[in-house]
Amino acid sequence: MNANPLLKGSLQTIILKLLEDNSQMYGYEITQRVKEVSEGSIVLTEGALYPALHKLEADGFLETFTQVVDNRVRKYYRLTDAGGKEVTSKLSEAQAFIDQLQTLLNLKPATK
Template sequence: MNSSSLLKGTLQTIILKLLENKAEMYGYEITQKVKEITGDKIVLTQGALYPALHKLEAEGLLETHTQTVDNRIRKYYRLTTEGQNGAKTQLKEAQDFINQLQMILNLKPNFS
Protein backbone atom coordinates (compact mmCIF):
# COMPACT_ATOMS: atom_id res chain seq x y z
CA MET A 1 0.00 0.00 0.00
CA ASN A 2 1.62 3.22 -1.10
CA SER A 3 -0.10 5.67 1.20
CA SER A 4 2.65 6.82 3.51
CA SER A 5 1.17 10.32 3.85
CA LEU A 6 -2.20 8.84 4.88
CA LEU A 7 -0.46 6.49 7.30
CA LYS A 8 1.59 9.29 8.82
CA GLY A 9 -1.57 11.14 9.79
CA THR A 10 -3.10 8.09 11.45
CA LEU A 11 -0.11 6.31 12.97
CA GLN A 12 -0.63 7.64 16.49
CA THR A 13 -4.30 6.63 16.38
CA ILE A 14 -3.31 3.13 15.21
CA ILE A 15 -0.82 2.78 18.06
CA LEU A 16 -3.30 4.03 20.65
CA LYS A 17 -5.98 1.63 19.37
CA LEU A 18 -3.65 -1.37 19.48
CA LEU A 19 -2.57 -0.52 23.01
CA GLU A 20 -6.17 0.05 24.04
CA ASN A 21 -6.91 -3.53 22.97
CA LYS A 22 -3.82 -5.07 24.58
CA ALA A 23 -2.31 -4.02 27.90
CA GLU A 24 1.21 -3.57 26.53
CA MET A 25 3.21 -4.21 23.40
CA TYR A 26 6.79 -3.78 22.20
CA GLY A 27 7.68 -2.06 18.94
CA TYR A 28 8.25 -5.08 16.72
CA GLU A 29 5.04 -6.63 18.04
CA ILE A 30 3.14 -3.49 16.96
CA THR A 31 4.57 -3.68 13.44
CA GLN A 32 3.67 -7.36 13.14
CA LYS A 33 0.14 -6.86 14.45
CA VAL A 34 -0.52 -4.12 11.87
CA LYS A 35 0.81 -6.37 9.09
CA GLU A 36 -1.36 -9.24 10.31
CA ILE A 37 -4.54 -7.18 10.62
CA THR A 38 -4.11 -5.58 7.19
CA GLY A 39 -2.97 -8.68 5.34
CA ASP A 40 0.50 -7.15 4.75
CA LYS A 41 -1.01 -4.06 3.10
CA ILE A 42 0.28 -1.69 5.78
CA VAL A 43 3.89 -2.16 6.81
CA LEU A 44 5.16 0.10 9.58
CA THR A 45 8.83 0.93 9.35
CA GLN A 46 10.98 1.50 12.41
CA GLY A 47 11.66 4.98 11.06
CA ALA A 48 7.96 5.81 11.30
CA LEU A 49 7.00 3.79 14.37
CA TYR A 50 9.60 4.79 16.96
CA PRO A 51 9.32 8.57 16.51
CA ALA A 52 5.54 8.20 16.92
CA LEU A 53 5.99 6.08 20.06
CA HIS A 54 8.48 8.58 21.50
CA LYS A 55 6.13 11.48 20.76
CA LEU A 56 3.21 9.74 22.48
CA GLU A 57 5.47 9.02 25.44
CA ALA A 58 6.64 12.65 25.60
CA GLU A 59 2.99 13.77 25.55
CA GLY A 60 2.28 11.56 28.56
CA LEU A 61 0.02 9.17 26.67
CA LEU A 62 2.37 6.19 26.95
CA GLU A 63 4.66 4.83 29.62
CA THR A 64 7.37 2.24 29.16
CA HIS A 65 9.21 -0.47 30.99
CA THR A 66 11.94 -2.82 29.88
CA GLN A 67 12.20 -6.54 30.28
CA THR A 68 14.91 -9.00 29.31
CA VAL A 69 13.63 -11.69 26.97
CA ASP A 70 16.04 -14.28 25.55
CA ASN A 71 19.02 -12.16 26.66
CA ARG A 72 17.65 -9.12 24.81
CA ILE A 73 16.19 -6.02 26.37
CA ARG A 74 12.68 -5.36 25.14
CA LYS A 75 10.93 -2.03 25.68
CA TYR A 76 7.20 -2.35 26.31
CA TYR A 77 4.70 0.47 25.81
CA ARG A 78 1.36 0.85 27.56
CA LEU A 79 -1.26 3.54 27.84
CA THR A 80 -1.27 5.90 30.79
CA THR A 81 -4.61 7.02 32.23
CA GLU A 82 -4.28 10.13 30.07
CA GLY A 83 -3.46 7.85 27.13
CA GLN A 84 -6.63 5.83 27.66
CA ASN A 85 -8.66 9.04 27.48
CA GLY A 86 -6.61 10.27 24.52
CA ALA A 87 -7.19 6.99 22.70
CA LYS A 88 -10.94 7.35 23.04
CA THR A 89 -10.81 10.96 21.80
CA GLN A 90 -8.52 10.20 18.84
CA LEU A 91 -10.56 7.16 17.83
CA LYS A 92 -13.77 9.19 17.88
CA GLU A 93 -12.14 11.94 15.80
CA ALA A 94 -10.79 9.36 13.32
CA GLN A 95 -14.20 7.73 12.96
CA ASP A 96 -15.87 11.10 12.41
CA PHE A 97 -13.28 11.98 9.76
CA ILE A 98 -13.72 8.62 8.02
CA ASN A 99 -17.49 9.13 7.94
CA GLN A 100 -17.08 12.63 6.45
CA LEU A 101 -14.55 11.39 3.91
CA GLN A 102 -16.91 8.57 2.93
CA MET A 103 -19.68 11.11 2.28
CA ILE A 104 -17.36 13.09 0.01
CA LEU A 105 -16.08 10.03 -1.85
CA ASN A 106 -19.62 8.76 -2.46
CA LEU A 107 -20.72 11.96 -4.19
CA LYS A 108 -22.06 11.42 -7.66
CA PRO A 109 -21.30 13.96 -10.38
CA ASN A 110 -24.16 16.35 -11.00
CA PHE A 111 -24.92 16.39 -14.73
CA SER A 112 -27.70 19.02 -14.81
Protein backbone atom coordinates in the same frame (compact mmCIF):
# COMPACT_ATOMS: atom_id res chain seq x y z
CA MET B 1 4.93 2.93 6.78
CA ASN B 2 3.54 2.47 3.29
CA ALA B 3 3.27 5.58 1.11
CA ASN B 4 -0.43 6.34 1.72
CA PRO B 5 -0.48 9.77 3.42
CA LEU B 6 -3.90 9.05 4.97
CA LEU B 7 -2.41 6.07 6.78
CA LYS B 8 0.70 8.03 7.78
CA GLY B 9 -1.52 10.56 9.51
CA SER B 10 -3.31 7.77 11.35
CA LEU B 11 -0.22 6.06 12.78
CA GLN B 12 -0.69 7.42 16.30
CA THR B 13 -4.34 6.33 16.32
CA ILE B 14 -3.33 2.85 15.16
CA ILE B 15 -0.67 2.54 17.89
CA LEU B 16 -3.00 3.78 20.62
CA LYS B 17 -5.78 1.42 19.54
CA LEU B 18 -3.40 -1.57 19.43
CA LEU B 19 -2.17 -0.78 22.92
CA GLU B 20 -5.72 -0.42 24.17
CA ASP B 21 -6.49 -3.90 22.86
CA ASN B 22 -3.23 -5.54 23.95
CA SER B 23 -2.32 -3.71 27.20
CA GLN B 24 1.45 -3.86 26.55
CA MET B 25 3.53 -4.34 23.41
CA TYR B 26 7.11 -3.86 22.20
CA GLY B 27 8.19 -2.16 18.97
CA TYR B 28 8.65 -5.20 16.75
CA GLU B 29 5.42 -6.74 18.05
CA ILE B 30 3.51 -3.61 16.98
CA THR B 31 4.89 -3.76 13.42
CA GLN B 32 3.95 -7.44 13.16
CA ARG B 33 0.48 -6.90 14.61
CA VAL B 34 -0.24 -4.08 12.12
CA LYS B 35 0.93 -6.30 9.26
CA GLU B 36 -1.22 -9.19 10.54
CA VAL B 37 -4.39 -7.13 11.11
CA SER B 38 -4.13 -5.41 7.70
CA GLU B 39 -3.27 -8.74 6.06
CA GLY B 40 0.05 -7.36 4.87
CA SER B 41 -1.34 -4.23 3.19
CA ILE B 42 0.10 -1.88 5.85
CA VAL B 43 3.77 -2.28 6.68
CA LEU B 44 5.43 0.04 9.19
CA THR B 45 8.72 1.05 7.59
CA GLU B 46 11.09 3.99 7.20
CA GLY B 47 11.50 4.36 10.90
CA ALA B 48 8.01 5.79 11.32
CA LEU B 49 7.12 3.61 14.29
CA TYR B 50 9.76 4.56 16.87
CA PRO B 51 9.50 8.35 16.48
CA ALA B 52 5.70 8.00 16.78
CA LEU B 53 6.02 5.82 19.89
CA HIS B 54 8.49 8.22 21.49
CA LYS B 55 6.32 11.22 20.67
CA LEU B 56 3.32 9.56 22.33
CA GLU B 57 5.54 8.77 25.31
CA ALA B 58 6.78 12.37 25.50
CA ASP B 59 3.19 13.64 25.34
CA GLY B 60 2.32 11.47 28.34
CA PHE B 61 0.02 9.06 26.46
CA LEU B 62 2.35 6.07 26.79
CA GLU B 63 4.62 4.82 29.53
CA THR B 64 7.38 2.26 29.24
CA PHE B 65 8.96 -0.50 31.24
CA THR B 66 11.67 -2.97 30.39
CA GLN B 67 12.18 -6.69 30.76
CA VAL B 68 15.16 -8.90 30.06
CA VAL B 69 14.27 -11.41 27.35
CA ASP B 70 16.92 -13.80 25.95
CA ASN B 71 19.65 -11.77 27.69
CA ARG B 72 18.62 -8.51 26.06
CA VAL B 73 16.59 -5.58 27.28
CA ARG B 74 13.10 -5.34 25.78
CA LYS B 75 11.20 -2.09 26.09
CA TYR B 76 7.44 -2.41 26.42
CA TYR B 77 4.89 0.36 25.88
CA ARG B 78 1.54 0.67 27.62
CA LEU B 79 -1.19 3.32 27.79
CA THR B 80 -1.28 5.87 30.59
CA ASP B 81 -4.61 7.15 31.92
CA ALA B 82 -4.28 10.15 29.58
CA GLY B 83 -3.50 7.72 26.74
CA GLY B 84 -6.68 5.78 27.46
CA LYS B 85 -8.71 8.98 27.07
CA GLU B 86 -6.73 9.92 23.96
CA VAL B 87 -7.67 6.63 22.25
CA THR B 88 -11.36 7.47 22.56
CA SER B 89 -10.78 10.98 21.27
CA LYS B 90 -8.58 9.81 18.35
CA LEU B 91 -11.06 7.10 17.36
CA SER B 92 -13.93 9.61 17.37
CA GLU B 93 -11.81 11.96 15.23
CA ALA B 94 -11.01 9.14 12.79
CA GLN B 95 -14.67 8.08 12.63
CA ALA B 96 -15.80 11.68 12.01
CA PHE B 97 -13.19 12.01 9.25
CA ILE B 98 -14.32 8.79 7.57
CA ASP B 99 -17.96 9.92 7.77
CA GLN B 100 -17.14 13.33 6.28
CA LEU B 101 -15.09 11.74 3.51
CA GLN B 102 -17.89 9.32 2.74
CA THR B 103 -20.41 12.18 2.57
CA LEU B 104 -18.15 14.19 0.27
CA LEU B 105 -17.37 11.31 -2.02
CA ASN B 106 -20.98 10.26 -2.26
CA LEU B 107 -21.85 13.71 -3.69
CA LYS B 108 -20.07 12.86 -6.90
CA PRO B 109 -21.26 9.71 -8.59
CA ALA B 110 -18.43 7.66 -10.02
CA THR B 111 -17.84 8.34 -13.75
CA LYS B 112 -16.74 5.63 -16.13
